[in-house]
Amino acid sequence: MSTIPSLSEDGAQSLWTGDRPGRDEYFFTTVAATGTVWAWDFETGLLEIDDQDNALVPLWPHPRLAVMAAEAMGFEDAGPAVPVDVDVLLDEEFERFHREGHEIAVLPTDGQFTTILSLERFRVKVFEARLQTAGLTDHAARARREEFHADRIRRADRRLGLAPDDRHALVEHLRARLASAACDHRIAFPATRDWIEAQGFSWELLSRSAVKVLAACDCETLDYFLTTRRTSSA
Structure with a gap:
């Protein structure tokens, strides 16, 4: 210091x-x-x-x-x-x-x-x-910023504490909910929250990781978990 x-x-x-x-x-x-x-x-x-x-x-x-x-x-x-x-x-x-x-x-x-x-x-x-x-060049600053935000996402994902089976179940839940009712893009995450609370998890704690870091609504949450699932299985 x-x-x-x-x-x-x-x-x-x-x-x-x-x-x-x-x-x-x-x-x-x-x-x-x-x-x-x-x-x-x-x-x-x-x-x-x-x-x-x-x-x-x-x-x-x-x-x-x-x-x-x-x-x-x-x-x-x-x-x-x-x-x-x-x-x-x-x-x-x-x-x-x-x-x-x-x-x-x-x-x-x-x-x-x-x-x-x-x-x-x-x-x-x-x-x-x-x-x-x-005092970085624009290119170096852009690279540093991309690295920083990638680290934010990794940290937020770890804080979720969801096992692979939980992630799969959440994806299926969101697919079903969003197939019957389009996402309203509300930051309240109604479909995600319903599943989280039904499993006995703390929505208050998990939402602090998800909101504005991993996703901003239910459809973005689904996209995030689908993307990470494809990445992890690649």
């Missing part, structure tokens, strides 16, 4: 009172340069709770901003912010946060008007910020 980036008190106050796009740009530019985010200790359970009772993981690009947030939110026992290697966050911690259904709060101030990102979207934003500073 890199050293703490320079940030004057005036600079911190300017970020604090600035608009959300400006805070977001500072966050991802700084994290891309340092490879570090700052957080309250994950093990203490000090997570921000939004209006829908969702647990959010608040992250900052500088420890001073984390201290200011703790003071503003009244978290007197938050303790000092700890540095976290962003690659560790996106690997080891990511999987735990995924299972627990957390999302990322980007540089929260007083808990309002903060960018909230899914774990996958946060991973993409960090990747794109790093790519912008890598």
